[in-house]
Amino acid sequence: MGQSAGKLTKGDAEKKDNTIPSIIKKYCKEIDDKISQLKLEKKGDGSEQKLEDYELSIFYQEVCRAVQEMNREHGGGTQLRVPDTATLKDAFKNYKEKPGDLPNIIKTIILNMGFEGKGFMNVLYIFAAPITGALVKKGFFPDLVSDNVFIPVITSASVLVLASLNKI
Template sequence: MGQTIGKEEKKDIGPIVGKCYDKYFADPNKKWNSAEFYHAICETVEELNKMLGSTQFHVPKSSTLEEAYNKHHNGKDKSLTKDEFQKILQDIILDSGVTGMGIKDILLFIFGIPIVTTFIKHKAAPNSIPNDVFIPAVTSASVFLLSRLNKI
């Protein structure tokens, strides 16, 4: 599954995938229905999101999960292997997508806040601080805030 998420995000997801596999799929005698299987996958996605610190992955559609299961699970009468589980997770994560909330924060803070504060400054006190000083100061403050919040 690539064992890491993203180029800048170097967190190893292997232990989480292994832990969830052991928790839900290690019993070879367990008979699964689609609702239980979907619940186990959703719990795994939730654990991955907790590890990454915020919601990164969408919960998969049931049709996507069913297609990935049918594609990767070779022996229909035997239990799911760890390799098959990783391939199923890879397919559903690639199909469901990543929310990537970080880029929204960066665009909002670096571009949105300086623009809004400039408009407010022009309405409240247009000549109090020159724009040549005000806009870089607000942008720097936004970048500082992003760094303090560990967004960049």
């Protein structure tokens, strides 16, 4: 007994750091690296507008990749939306004005883009129906059916209804 405890902590230490702040930090570095590399490649080209368009497309791409990774790592039923073009253009202008403030700019984008999906609501339905049913049963029909039978039946029925409605 207790011999696997070391293995569990050792395996946890080897896991990648996939928290949202670490993902933001990773993609901020990607944006800075790619834009600085682009500036070195296009230096002396004379096409400032074209360089700005390339920078904007790199910024768009990396923000969308960050959103995609956050959805993959922390997803489930609720997903982050990809920000709209106007939001990204405003964020890019802020980045051009204050390049050192990129993590805060990306955090602002993520906070403003909202969520998509109803994963939380489905879980709420699965658990709320049995709890509500049990409370109603205890209030009106306390001795009609045993709780050991009633709660699993109503839980199964709520899952069946959600599955038939293509909610889960």
